Amino acid sequence: MVSPHLQAQAVAETDRIESQAKLVREARGIDKDPVGYARRRRILFTILGFGVPILILGFWQIAAQNGWINAKFYPSPLDNLRQLRQMFDKRDFASDLGLTLKRLAWGWLWGSLSGVVFAYVLGMSRVVRAAFEPTLNALYTVPKIALLTPFLIIFGFKDKPVIILISVTVFFFVWVPTQAGVMSVSESYREAATSFGANGWQMFRHVIWPATLPGLFVTLRVAASVSVLSVIGIEFAYAPRSKGLGYVINTARQTFEPRIAYAGIFVAALIGVIFQAIVKQVGHLVVRWEKDDRGAPTV
């Protein structure tokens, strides 16, 4: 007598064998028309990318209108938009926004530039690495926001210390992974260049730089969102001229106006999304030899 368990297993196995026998490999959409497929995919992914947040916002709107959620604490998206317009009209929100964007852009730029320079110099030279890495590692663990106080005292109560603090934060996010990328460039790529007599600069220009470029753009995207986080965080603690997106969100707490806070958060998220998208797009334009993440072949 065969136990039911074994029987079931036997059935499952014949099933598997049968379905294996039917395996067919044939041209599918992507194989028949790669270009059209790539285009359709791009359209589909764009729809998905915008559709999902729109759905969420739509659901939120309906929920708020029908009183399923407390609209006082969770104001509907349309309320938020109205709120945003009021802010632009009444309290000169545009100048808050402008100041935050300016701090953000400079902070990201200086932080990324210095991070990249340190990453390549330290990554390519053992001597420089031995000299500076321990110190930088020690600074890495310092909570950057704590530096705000000395920076304000040193650089004055203006935008400069804020920008420097964002740069310092961004610096470490860029330096650490980029240096790791530089040091992990395949030995055989380096050797090939050495065997043709490459000097340090040529090694950088022909091998290290392009080999690390795809990773660098990922890092710069992370740096973009880190700089958004930092600028808002720092403005929570101190906003020069009492202006800035973080300042607006923070004072909304004191005046108990969640609508303003939400409107501010919405704007912050939008800045992050747009900033990241720009960096990513630039990356696609520069890194032409890799397939992009939608699987579309390049050249």
Added chain:
Amino acid sequence: MGPKIRASAVERYFGTQSDRVHALGPLDLEIEQGEFVCIVGPSGCGKSTFLRMVAGLINPSAGTVEIDAKTDQPTAMVFQDYSIYPWKKVLDNVRFGLDLAGVPKKEGNERARSYLAKLGLADREKSYPATLSGGMKQRVAIARALAVEPEILLMDEPFAALDAQMRQILQEELLALWQADQRTVLFITHSLDEAILLGDRVLVMSSRPGRIIASKKVPFPRPRRGDVRNTAEFAALQGELWDLLRHEVEAHLADIGSK
């Protein structure tokens, strides 16, 4: 005039103390200007190590390798794993050595194109390597080394990763190219057939630490073609080399087994 390459009592160790490996030597060797020398030997006997020394990628632990060089950059190497750059288009890969040497781009392009044409890749100059087959990538790597017109061409199992047909085609191409302008070539291979077909001389290395245990002149006249394979001398030489090598491989395996 002295030899093009002279190795005197060359030794190489890897690692430190407990895990110290005696990879190569003592090795003494002379290679003449314009000679095509093939090196065979059991796996791990130090063939690549020696080639990398000639290329200047590593130094001997003891002894000297002297190169009678006319330029600062006398060698160019074809690596077993191609090591061409995915971020450079085919033409730019082939022009790489010329770029490093500061050759003007226009002239570099012309030279790179002529070698691409010789290797049958003229129509792929604008492709990225990701879109090439293995044999095409290897041809790009060969064109890259030839384009600098090196005094010494170093080839480390350049055809090992290719299928038999592609290998034969590239062997014939290499023969034709080399016979046109005889450069000094050091060619590592595991294939005795390939070594005899291409070389003026075949060096057989012992198992690790590698030393030269035999140096056989290949008697076939130049220009040579693939059909020398069908001669009795070819088979005889192949058999002779194989006996030498089998002895070494067996010794090596016995050595591993006893550990």
